[in-house]
Amino acid sequence: MRILGEVKRERAELLRRADSIFIDELRLAQAQEVPLVTGENWTTSSEQMKKAYLIGIANAIQVETAFEGANPPSDAQSLVPRLAKGMKGQTLDSVRQGLDKWYAANPGKLQRPVIETIWFEFVVPGLQKAN
Numbered sequence: 176m177r178i179l180g181e182v183k184r185e186r187a188e189l190l191r192r193a194d195s196i197f198i199d200e201l202r203l204a205q206a207q208e209v210p211l212v213t214g215e216n217w218t219t220s221s222e223q224m225k226k227a228y229l230i231g232i233a234n235a236i237q238v239e240t241a242f243e244g245a246n247p248p249s250d251a252q253s254l255v256p257r258l259a260k261g262m263k264g265q266t267l268d269s270v271r272q273g274l275d276k277w278y279a280a281n282p283g284k285l286q287r288p289v290i291e292t293i294w295f296e297f298v299v300p301g302l303q304k305a306n
Contacts, residue, residue, distance in 0.1 A: 214278040214285035214292065225271050228289070233267075260305055261298030270297060 210216070212228060220228075239255045240247070250256050262270075270293065277296050278285060 212289045214281075214287050214289065217274060217289050218278050218285065222271070225274070226267055229267050229270055232290070232293070257302060258294075258298055261301035263301060263305070265297060265301070273297060 217225065217228075236255055236258060239253070240259070243253075243255075247253075247256060265273075273296065274289065274292060277292060281287075
């Protein structure tokens, strides 16, 4: 996780508390398998849960980018550069609304994983526009 904006004591404390809650929940869930989020999960989730899922993906990408630093992997070694390029110009709300619209228009494909839908319905078209 990262602190947006100026680093202040209260923001750092908020981040520590959020991290503590996350770690506690992670410990409780250790015996459970992490589910693959599908359109069925997506369409029955609240707006806040959907945004939390998207923020989780964004945070994972930011962590990977920061970890690689000045030596980013090639497109052949990581999906992160392509994902970032293909999602350029998107917002949390535009992706959430786009996924809502896609699953509403494709009710027979609710078993399709959300991450797959993001890739093929957002990233690939975004890459095609960028070229």
